[in-house]
Amino acid sequence: xxxxxxxxxxxxxxxxxxxxxxxxxxxxxxxxxxxxxxxxxxxxxxxxxxxxxxxxxxxxxxxxxxxxxxxxxxxxxxxxxxxxxxxxxxxxxxxxxxxxxxxxxxxxxxxxxxxxxxxxxxxxxxxxxxxxxxxxxxxxxxxxxxxxxxxxxxxxxxxxxxxxxxxxxxx
Amino acid sequence: xxxxxxxxxxxxxxxxxxxxxxxxxxxxxxxxxxxxxxxxxxxxxxxxxxxxxxxxxxxxxxxxxxxxxxxxxxxxxxxxxxxxxxxxxxxxxxxxxxxxxxxxxxxxxxxxxxxxxxxxxxxxxxxxxxxxxxxxxxxxxxxxxxxxxxxxxxxxxxxxxxxxxxxxxxxxxxxxxxxxxxxxxxxxxxxxxxxxxxxxxxxxxxxxxxxxxxxxxxxxxxxxxxxxxxxxxxxxxxxxxxxxxxxxxxxxxxxxxxxxxxxxxxxxxxxxxxxxxxxxxxxxxxxxxxxxxxxxxxxxxxxxxxxxxxxxxxxxxxxxxxxxxxxxxxxxxxxxxxxxxxxxxxxxxxxxxxxxxxxxxxxxxxxxxxxxxxxxxxxxxxxxxxxxxxxxxxxxxxxxxxxxxxxxxxxxxxxxxxxxxxxxxxxxxxxxxxxxxxxxxxxxxxxxxxxxxxxxxxxxxxxxxxxxxxxxxxxxxxxxxxxxxxxxxxxxxxxxxx
Numbered sequence: 001x002x003x004x005x006x007x008x009x010x011x012x013x014x015x016x017x018x019x020x021x022x023x024x025x026x027x028x029x030x031x032x033x034x035x036x037x038x039x040x041x042x043x044x045x046x047x048x049x050x051x052x053x054x055x056x057x058x059x060x061x062x063x064x065x066x067x068x069x070x071x072x073x074x075x076x077x078x079x080x081x082x083x084x085x086x087x088x089x090x091x092x093x094x095x096x097x098x099x100x101x102x103x104x105x106x107x108x109x110x111x112x113x114x115x116x117x118x119x120x121x122x123x124x125x126x127x128x129x130x131x132x133x134x135x136x137x138x139x140x141x142x143x144x145x146x147x148x149x150x151x152x153x154x155x156x157x158x159x160x161x162x163x164x165x166x167x168x169x170x171x
Numbered sequence: 172x173x174x175x176x177x178x179x180x181x182x183x184x185x186x187x188x189x190x191x192x193x194x195x196x197x198x199x200x201x202x203x204x205x206x207x208x209x210x211x212x213x214x215x216x217x218x219x220x221x222x223x224x225x226x227x228x229x230x231x232x233x234x235x236x237x238x239x240x241x242x243x244x245x246x247x248x249x250x251x252x253x254x255x256x257x258x259x260x261x262x263x264x265x266x267x268x269x270x271x272x273x274x275x276x277x278x279x280x281x282x283x284x285x286x287x288x289x290x291x292x293x294x295x296x297x298x299x300x301x302x303x304x305x306x307x308x309x310x311x312x313x314x315x316x317x318x319x320x321x322x323x324x325x326x327x328x329x330x331x332x333x334x335x336x337x338x339x340x341x342x343x344x345x346x347x348x349x350x351x352x353x354x355x356x357x358x359x360x361x362x363x364x365x366x367x368x369x370x371x372x373x374x375x376x377x378x379x380x381x382x383x384x385x386x387x388x389x390x391x392x393x394x395x396x397x398x399x400x401x402x403x404x405x406x407x408x409x410x411x412x413x414x415x416x417x418x419x420x421x422x423x424x425x426x427x428x429x430x431x432x433x434x435x436x437x438x439x440x441x442x443x444x445x446x447x448x449x450x451x452x453x454x455x456x457x458x459x460x461x462x463x464x465x466x467x468x469x470x471x472x473x474x475x476x477x478x479x480x481x482x483x484x485x486x487x488x489x490x491x492x493x494x495x496x497x498x499x500x501x502x503x504x505x506x507x508x509x510x511x512x513x514x515x516x517x518x519x520x521x522x523x524x525x526x527x528x529x530x531x532x533x534x535x536x537x538x539x540x541x542x543x544x545x546x547x548x549x550x551x552x553x554x555x556x557x558x559x560x561x562x563x564x565x566x567x568x569x570x571x572x573x574x575x576x577x578x579x580x581x582x583x584x585x586x587x588x589x590x591x592x593x594x595x596x597x598x599x600x601x602x603x604x605x606x607x608x609x610x611x612x613x614x615x616x617x618x619x620x621x622x623x624x625x626x627x628x629x630x631x632x633x634x635x636x637x638x639x640x641x642x643x644x645x646x647x648x649x650x651x652x653x654x655x656x657x658x659x660x661x662x663x664x665x666x667x668x669x
């Protein structure tokens with residue numbers, strides 16, 4: 001039978017009531033290792049250039065460039081560590097929510113009924129730390145896709161199973 | 172003519188050989204065009220290719236054409252298609268044989284097109300597009316029109332669960348809109364000429380570059396320079412020359428816009444069938460496509476001050492999973508305002524365009540001022556390098572621009588959310604309305620910077636399968652309640668969005 005009850009907007013489930021879950025603390029290691037690795041590479045490149053380049057201009061600027069790299073490294077590390085706390089996710093009955101970002105914070109919601117496919121991907125480091133990245137795709141190239149980094153592998157699998165069942169199951 | 176039995180493997184019309192031949196020739200020439208030019212130039216300069224007598228050259232060219240022609244015949248002979256129950260089968264390929272099977276339910280669009288050659292020999296091409304990337308489409312080069320229409324009907328019939336014969340009888344074709352020559356002309360005139368200028372200028376430069384040597388040989392540039400007479404160097408002459416160039420550029424781009432509009436929209440008409448809408452247009456390349464309202468994700472209505480005065484509106488229809496090149500054709504130009512609403516209502520049946528619109532927070536205006544001032548200040552640097560000490564003069568232009576930009580952008584920004592539709596308006600020179608159906612929304616994202624968080628401001632990004640709209644800078648509470656409302660709408664609608 002067709003019904004058309006008026007919806008009381010106040011009683012709709014609100015985003016403010018959602019209990020967000022943080023991602024695994026282990027992922028902090030990956031963040032730090034990735035950053036350290038990147039900046040070590042940059043600094044190694046700088047030193048390599050120091051021995052190869054013969055021009056005087058470069059040598060007078062070298063320590064400034066090096067200091068700049070160090071400052072960027074520290075700033076980047078601090079913001080990345082502070083932003084870590086902002087990475088949170090929630091699975092509701094009907095949708096998946098992921099929020100992140102310190103300077104620009106975002107909170108993306110994908111209804112489970114609009115999920116096209118789900119993917120679990122694990123890098124070498126993530127495999128060592130028993131972590132996984134869960135990617136949730138919607139239709140269309142312009143869509144907002146979710147990419148939840150740093151989930152416990154078992155947790156990621158559990159979410160994957162839950163979502164897959166809902167996506168493929170009878171409506 | 173005997174109707175083709177689509178359930179037996181059949182070839183396209185033999186005229187297809189001609190079409191394939193012509194297409195391959197064009198492709199060949201386009202690919203080796205630069206080579207030809209270089210070859211021709213060196214031929215005219217030096218005599219090193221003296222072994223190439225006229226007869227030899229003709230023989231070579233004839234040989235190339237013959238090879239292309241044989242390939243066209245082989246391609247024609249090896250191209251067979253038929254229907255098996257609810258699937259479309261195609262086998263093609265001369266040496267590498269491809270067999271393609273497409274289930275009818277996976278077919279997204281079927282277009283009927285007719286390019287210049289096809290118009291001459293009176294055949295049409297039929298393109299079948301499936302979901303997926305750009306390459307996932309099949310083109311049958313030459314079918315006569317009735318066969319093509321028949322095949323199209325067959326392809327669509329099962330997907331909608333309707334008996335094909337029934338469709339043929341009950342669909343009455345009612346021409347809903349037809350663009351007159353006059354209105355197309357106005358549409359061309361009132362287009363954004365800066366845009367077409369940006370298309371033309373690199374093209375002209377490219378041509379000039381290519382034929383620079385020739386021009387020098389003819390001494391055209393000398394004559395040009397002497398005719399414009401720069402040596403007097405008087406300020407007035409310089410200004411006159413500049414004005415002349417600007418007027419010439421505007422005229423050229425105007426002619427270009429008008430021609431472009433004419434060629435791509437000639438005989439534009441929107442035909443209303445029972446369940447679907449059909450768009451036909453094109454002069455050299457005739458194009459026909461069918462719109463199925465359920466598959467349409469967004470409608471974008473565009474106009475500007477001048478066009479509004481002339482009563483011209485452009486409606487772009489966004490369907491999911493259509494490749495970029497085709498997307499351009501999902502456009503109806505030169506509509507009058509009442510027609511726009513009618514067209515929208517044909518697709519979004521319960522849209523009425525009424526109700527009040529809400530505005531973004533005043534924070535948006537402040538942000539626009541900050542941003543444009545930043546770029547304005549930045550523009551001073553190149554101005555200083557070019558104009559020297561009198562660079563500050565440019566700020567009078569920049570400030571006017573900032574004032575106009577901020578005023579109009581903020582004035583035009585608004586949004587409306589009703590029971591079933593979301594409308595977001597925006598634009599600076601253009602006035603853009605973006606309408607989407609709530610239950611076709613794919614995902615919602617709330618974004619705010621650290622400064623906006625303190626002021627409790629947020630933006631909302633809403634994605635459908637064909638594009639993304641932004642409700643800019645509203646209060647955090649509003650954003651959250653819209654977020655909740657949209658999700659409620661999507662999730663209570665179930666999974667039926669295509």
